[in-house]
Amino acid sequence: MVAILKLKQKQRATMESSENPFIVAFRAPANETEDERIRRVRALQDAQRVSRQIDESLQETKRILERRRRATRILLLGQAESGKSAVLKNFQLAFTPQQFQKERDVWRTIIQLNLISSVRTLLNLINEVEPNAQSLLTPPQTPGNHLNSPLNNKLRRIHLVLSPLLSMETDFNKILFANGGSPREIRVTTGNTWKSKLGFRDSATSQQESELTNAQNSIKNNLIQLLEASKDNIELLWKDKDTQRALEEREINLRDSPGFFLDDVDRIASPSYQPTDSDIVRARVRTDGVEEHHLVAETARLKGNDFYITDVSGMRSARHSWIPFFDDSQAILFLAPLMFNQMLEEDPHVNRLEDSLLLWKEICLNVLLANCNIIIFFNKMDILRRTLESGVEVRKYVPSYGDAPNDVASVTKCEHERALLPCLSSSFNLQLSWKFMIWITDLLHFSQISKTGSRATMFVILCSQIRLLPLSDPKVCHLQRKLSPKPRTFISHETSAIDINSTTALVVTGICLLLLESVRLRI
Numbered sequence: 434m435v436a437i438l439k440l441k442q443k444q445r446a447t448m449e450s451s452e453n454p455f456i457v458a459f460r461a462p463a464n465e466t467e468d469e470r471i472r473r474v475r476a477l478q479d480a481q482r483v484s485r486q487i488d489e490s491l492q493e494t495k496r497i498l499e500r501r502r503r504a505t506r507i508l509l510l511g512q513a514e515s516g517k518s519a520v521l522k523n524f525q526l527a528f529t530p531q532q533f534q535k536e537r538d539v540w541r542t543i544i545q546l547n548l549i550s551s552v553r554t555l556l557n558l559i560n561e562v563e564p565n566a567q568s569l570l571t572p573p574q575t576p577g578n579h580l581n582s583p584l585n586n587k588l589r590r591i592h593l594v595l596s597p598l599l600s601m602e603t604d605f606n607k608i609l610f611a612n613g614g615s616p617r618e619i620r621v622t623t624g625n626t627w628k629s630k631l632g633f634r635d636s637a638t639s640q641q642e643s644e645l646t647n648a649q650n651s652i653k654n655n656l657i658q659l660l661e662a663s664k665d666n667i668e669l670l671w672k673d674k675d676t677q678r679a680l681e682e683r684e685i686n687l688r689d690s691p692g693f694f695l696d697d698v699d700r701i702a703s704p705s706y707q708p709t710d711s712d713i714v715r716a717r718v719r720t721d722g723v724e725e726h727h728l729v730a731e732t733a734r735l736k737g738n739d740f741y742i743t744d745v746s747g748m749r750s751a752r753h754s755w756i757p758f759f760d761d762s763q764a765i766l767f768l769a770p771l772m773f774n775q776m777l778e779e780d781p782h783v784n785r786l787e788d789s790l791l792l793w794k795e796i797c798l799n800v801l802l803a804n805c806n807i808i809i810f811f812n813k814m815d816i817l818r819r820t821l822e823s824g825v826e827v828r829k830y831v832p833s834y835g836d837a838p839n840d841v842a843s844v845t846k847c848e849h850e851r852a853l854l855p856c857l858s859s860s861f862n863l864q865l866s867w868k869f870m871i872w873i874t875d876l877l878h879f880s881q882i883s884k885t886g887s888r889a890t891m892f893v894i895l896c897s898q899i900r901l902l903p904l905s906d907p908k909v910c911h912l913q914r915k916l917s918p919k920p921r922t923f924i925s926h927e928t929s930a931i932d933i934n935s936t937t938a939l940v941v942t943g944i945c946l947l948l949l950e951s952v953r954l955r956i
């Protein structure tokens with residue numbers, strides 16, 4: 434009898450301990466004093482509190498993972514300067530306008546720094562001393578009529594007056610950004626820290642993080658004052674015919690470079706300047722590393738929907754860091770700028786379009802992306818148009834283009850094998866891409882049927898599971914019927930100049946709707 438009772442006690446103890454491990458760990462020892470008991474109970478309560486916190490955090494992680502699973506997860510890919518972050522900004526403008534509004538002030542400083550960066554480019558250019566060319570700023574060695582020429586004096590004076598702007602740029606970079614020196618571009622590390630250093634605050638930003646130090650604040654104010662004081666000289670420098678000639682001689686098209694604001698000096702250098710949506714989309718900040726953005730849609734149609742958008746650095750050296758993000762993405766938006774006459778910054782021997790094609794091919798062949806929707810944007814159509822209009826010949830860069838007319842219609846129409854994209858694929862000997870290009874041509878053709886009857890600046894291709902779907906594909910037709918009784922125009926929205934914002938916002942809205950639908954439809 435005594436033995437059974439002992440066994441029962443042991444069983445109960447085992448059950449209790451399996452139900453509540455604290456009981457075992459904090460069981461009262463024999464002969465416990467009152468002090469020891471108080472300490473033991475306190476330790477038990479502390480342990481239970483920590484345990485509850487761990488449980489709550491596990492629950493929270495579970496909720497976040499579940500939310501993520503149901504969200505639309507998009508990965509932005511493409512070479513550097515292809516426009517990935519610009520697309521992200523368009524997502525933010527289209528779906529989280531209120532949140533975006535709060536960041537407007539941050540972008541004002543970035544745009545002002547972009548403007549100074551262009552001024553630096555111009556000053557460097559006119560100050561360049563080439564072995565065979567006389568600098569515009571340096572007086573010639575041999576006495577002659579250039580020595581005191583109004584041209585030299587004028588530019589020399591402008592250079593002097595604008596020099597403080599350049600040191601201000603360096604100060605800014607030292608205080609606010611990852612790299613202390615004077616970089617060619619503003620370059621930031623991941624996270625919102627750089628925004629908070631420019632005064633942006635959201636619920637995730639600590640008070641300490643977002644409060645500008647006095648030094649930062651005074652640099653910000655100095656920047657505004659200095660810009661206003663330099664406004665006229667910047668305009669003089671930019672509009673000067675010798676500056677323009679120098680740019681022309683070196684075949685530099687500053688208007689097509691990222692973060693170009695020299696045509697808006699009057700507006701941007703004014704102390705009351707408030708950036709427009711279009712300014713913000715045009716602003717240039719180079720992405721360093723990989724950054725995930727969580728957007729909770731504020732707009733009526735999609736209110737409450739979650740988007741996780743991963744933006745990456747497009748530099749060749751950074752592309753290996755994309756891979757870990759492949760298997761978590763439902764869709765990839767691949768950006769391929771149509772800049773057939775430009776080379777990569779990191780390798781001046783590689784043509785940008787050629788690099789895009791190779792990258793596109795790699796993405797399409799990657800097994801990790803077998804279940805991912807891949808969408809390609811051919812952007813920078815406005816630059817393509819300007820480049821062709823300025824007389825740059827496609828055949829110089831794509832010999833197989835032959836003597837087809839050098840205009841946008843012929844280059845992008847693609848209804849014959851001479852069109853730019855198939856030509857490029859064949860001239861670069863991309864047999865695989867050739868097939869893709871044929872479909873691209875179908876879509877390019879389709880995209881020209883826009884509401885306004887005019888040409889689109891952005892093109893999109895829908896691919897599913899590595900296979901590109903031509904528009905005649907039953908799945909696409911089904912999807913289109915589901916989405917709207919009319920043919921979808923989401924891949925074709927017109928803009929006359931570089932109003933990327935409205936264009937992309939519409940395009941991107943369409944894509945997101947499509948993505949949401951496609952996830953639901955499981956195509």
Ligand SMILES: Nc1nc2c(ncn2[C@@H]2O[C@H](COP(=O)(O)OP(=O)(O)OP(=O)(O)O)[C@@H](O)[C@H]2O)c(=O)[nH]1
Nearest residue numbers: 513514515516517518519691692714715720747813
């Ligand atoms: N003219 C023109 N500019 C564009 C277009 N799309 C993007 N841009 C500009 O191109 C510049 C570079 O774009 P980003 O979005 O910063 O490029 P990115 O791909 O994020 O580059 P990294 O962060 O370096 O990988 C920005 O100033 C954009 O405003 C377009 O269709 N036309």
Ligand SMILES: [Mg+2]
Nearest residue numbers: 517518719720
């Ligand atoms: Mg970027």
